[in-house]
Every structure is written in C-alpha cells, then in structure tokens.
Amino acid sequence: xxxxxxxNDDQDxxxxxxxxxxxxxxxxxDDAPLASNPGHKLRTSNTIVDRKAxxxxxxxxxxxxxxxxxxxxxxxxxxxxxxLEYVEYDDEVGVVRLDPTWKDGSDAPNAFTGPSHRNKPxxxxxxxxxxxxxxxxxxxxxxxxxxxxxxxDMGLTKFCNVAxxxxxAVVQNMTKGTMIGEKALLRYIEDCGRLGVxxxxxxxxxxxxxxxxxxxxxxxxxxxxxxTSMATNGxxxxxxxxxxxxxxxxxxxxxxxxxxxxxxxxxxxxxxxSFHILVEKIRALVALKKxxxxxxxIGLQMVLIPECYDQVIKxxxxxxxxxxxxxxxxxxxxxxxxxxxxxxxSYLSVSDILKEAETYSNExxxxxxxxxxxxxxxxxxxxxxxxxxxxxxxxxxxxxxxSGNGKVYPCGPFFNKERFYCGDxxxxxxxxxxxxxRYWAVHKDVSDSVDVHKDCAVGCRQDYINKYLWDxxxxxxxxxxx
Ligand code: SF4
Numbered sequence: 180x181x182x183x184x185x186x187n188d189d190q191d192x193x194x195x196x197x198x199x200x201x202x203x204x205x206x207x208x209d210d211a212p213l214a215s216n217p218g219h220k221l222r223t224s225n226t227i228v229d230r231k232a233x234x235x236x237x238x239x240x241x242x243x244x245x246x247x248x249x250x251x252x253x254x255x256x257x258x259x260x261x262x263l264e265y266v267e268y269d270d271e272v273g274v275v276r277l278d279p280t281w282k283d284g285s286d287a288p289n290a291f292t293g294p295s296h297r298n299k300p301x302x303x304x305x306x307x308x309x310x311x312x313x314x315x316x317x318x319x320x321x322x323x324x325x326x327x328x329x330x331x332d333m334g335l336t337k338f339c340n341v342a343x344x345x346x347x348a349v350v351q352n353m354t355k356g357t358m359i360g361e362k363a364l365l366r367y368i369e370d371c372g373r374l375g376v377x378x379x380x381x382x383x384x385x386x387x388x389x390x391x392x393x394x395x396x397x398x399x400x401x402x403x404x405x406x407t408s409m410a411t412n413g414x415x416x417x418x419x420x421x422x423x424x425x426x427x428x429x430x431x432x433x434x435x436x437x438x439x440x441x442x443x444x445x446x447x448x449x450x451x452x453s454f455h456i457l458v459e460k461i462r463a464l465v466a467l468k469k470x471x472x473x474x475x476x477i478g479l480q481m482v483l484i485p486e487c488y489d490q491v492i493k494x495x496x497x498x499x500x501x502x503x504x505x506x507x508x509x510x511x512x513x514x515x516x517x518x519x520x521x522x523x524x525s526y527l528s529v530s531d532i533l534k535e536a537e538t539y540s541n542e543x544x545x546x547x548x549x550x551x552x553x554x555x556x557x558x559x560x561x562x563x564x565x566x567x568x569x570x571x572x573x574x575x576x577x578x579x580x581x582s583g584n585g586k587v588y589p590c591g592p593f594f595n596k597e598r599f600y601c602g603d604x605x606x607x608x609x610x611x612x613x614x615x616x617r618y619w620a621v622h623k624d625v626s627d628s629v630d631v632h633k634d635c636a637v638g639c640r641q642d643y644i645n646k647y648l649w650d651x652x653x654x655x656x657x658x659x660x661x
Pocket of ligand 1: 589592631
C-alpha cells in the first residue's frame, strides 16, 4: 500500500495495487488487526481486518461503557473530533453524539442511546405513541388473552369552572355537580394496581380539580405502583395539596390556550382575574418543583382553534417566562357529527406561526406542535375529513376511557352510548369489570362493527396506537426480511 490521502470524513484512505494490477482503496486504520488467513484472501489478495481481534480492541466502546463513572474519558472522546452531550435521566447518564452539521436539535433524527436522546424536543414523544415499550400487552392481545389497559384516561367530574370554546366535553353530556365518589375512586385505584394498569390520566369530560379526591387518588396510585397525571385548567388547583401533586404525579398539564388575560377571556370564557390567579399558581408550582427537586413534568397545552391563533406566540413566550417544561399545541378534536365545527383546513394557514412558536424551545423548555394531526388537512383527499389510515379500531383495550360519572366505556367519543357501556366503578369493582365477558364483548363490538372513518370523533386519542396495531394485524409480505 502506498500514499495516504484523506477523504471528507477525515478517514485515512490508502491506495494500493492488488495482485491483478488494479488500484484498490481502503480505509483500514493503521492499528486495526489484520486477518492472517481470511478465507477468500487467497483469491482477492485483499487486506482484511480481523474482526474478532478488533472486537477486543474497541476502545471507544469501553470508554462509552465507563462514561457514567469516568469523566476524564469523556473529555478524551470530546478531543477526538466528536461533539458529545450528556443527558441525565433517572440515575443514569447517557451520551448523545452530535453531528456538527445539525444547527439545533430539530435537525437530528429521533434516535436514542440508552437514557439519552439526540433530539431534545422529542423527549416527550407528543406526536406519536409508546406502544413499543409494552410488548407484553401487545403479545397478550395477539394471543387473544384478556389483559389490563396500559393507560386509562378518566374524568373525575362532569362539569367545569370555565367554558373553553373548543371543549369536547360539551358533546359528552356535562352535568353540573356529577363526580366520582371518593370511596369508589380509591377502590378503583387499588384495582388498577392489582390489575397492572400502568398509568392513569385524570383527563376527561370535566375539570379534575373540582373533585377533591383527586389528590388522595394520586397519593394512593403511587403507593400501588400506578403512574398518574392530570390535565387541568388549573384555576382551582388546591395549592395546599401542591406537594402531593408534584410528589406523586408524573406530569401536570395546564390546559391553557392563550398567552394573555384578554385571550383567556375570549378562549376560555372566564375572567381576566382567573388568568392572573392561574399564572401565579403555575409560577408557584414551578418554584416548588425546583426547590424540592420533584420529578413531575409541568406543561402547557393549547388546543388550536382560530380564536387563539393570535395567542400562539404569546403563550410560547409565557411558557418560557414561567419556566414550565413544555408547551404543546394540538389539534382540536371534533365529534363524528363535527359539532365543534373545526375547519381543519384553516390550520394550514398558520403553519408559519406554529413553526415560529417552536423556535422558542430552549435547553429546558420544549415547544412542540403535533404536526401529524395539525397537518391532517393537508393530506391527500383519502385521509381528509376524518378518514383514517386504518380500517379497524383495535386500541381501546390498551387505552381505555372512563367518564367523570364513573361509567366505563372503550373510548371518550362513545360516552353515553349504552351499547358500549362496560360498567360503573361505583357499582362494580374495576377489577371485575375488566375481567368480565361484557367488557371484552364491548371491545370486540368496537373492532367488529365501528366504521372508524364515519362513526368516530376526528383525531381521537387512540388514533396513533390504532395505526400501530393495524400494521401488526395486517403485516406486509416477507416480514422476516426485516
Ligand atoms: S377509533 Fe373510534 S371507536 Fe376507536 S377509540 Fe377512536 S373514536 Fe373510539
């Protein structure tokens, strides 16, 4: 082998002549172990790296394995052309390799190495699902077994103290004063622990903080090993229970679709005073979280409707000012009858504003638009106006929804449709409901009979997982050729 030009990647390129007089170019490192008798060598005369020996020499791997303990090695790697970033998560430290051509996180692919991630805005996976982390339940489903939901969204009440213009609960028969009783709620939480439900979101057809049992439910859920979260308008959040919320809930999302008091009055139809109370509560939550190192994620969510287009940037700035972890912008769901009257095409006119909002992301603050659903109106005609990319809803046993009156249904859009009623947690233990023939007959009815293109809410909660489950049930040919 002769001279050693370098290519763009700074690899050592060596040129040589093979036994037939042809030029060969290789990038074999000088220190790579070479195989002495590598099979075809006699026919090709090529120089072959001894991979078995190389394996033992993988210094970089050793260095990476030692990263958690040995920061001096980290620095050595940094000096070796690579830009590295360290991400702490739980008790671990992960390493992210950064490509110098990426201007910011948004250029990076959503790839993970251990607990770390290359693309910080994707760390919450807002625009997608996490079914890959629950393959045991998926396997049980494929085998036709009965299994507990991975996640449950549930209302704790059926009424609210504000009146957001976009509220889906208005099509779910809101009734003032109706809420799940404390005893039934706590028994239900215990049943969730027994069943192996992994998480519950107090997100439903009423404001959860109007049910005073929400705090004890979160405390008990943690004891029985079920993660909880809450989506709230926040105005009535009991700050005397703030520690219980922050200590026991995985995340709290404030449903706020504006960035100032005027926008609050318009979109949430509540007083400007309520806006100021809310802002101070969020500020206090963030301060407590920092002071006590609570893990609870605190975020803001805007439900996008034309009345709040002028509030998008204001709220992106407000979130940064408050120090919350994220601000997410999602589409407004509409019913099968389009009762909320959302013109999804109008979303396409505010793409630039939404993109600008995302630029307010920083190291500790993610602003993210749920593009997958916001852009649905830009799809081909086939997938517009509620048409889905699959034909069957398989998702309901994995992600169940319970109304704020304690009645269990496969999904929120089917609340009050008695054909799909599975039971009431005031009357029957949730454990027995999930084990009952009725419960499984209802899920089967959904997958057998529901026309997801016509009978369903636009952009329902199970949409992402339905796509995934449809693919599993309808594999392409040659699946073994992965
Ligand atoms: S696809 Fe239809 S049946 Fe399935 S969860 Fe969504 S709204 Fe309910």
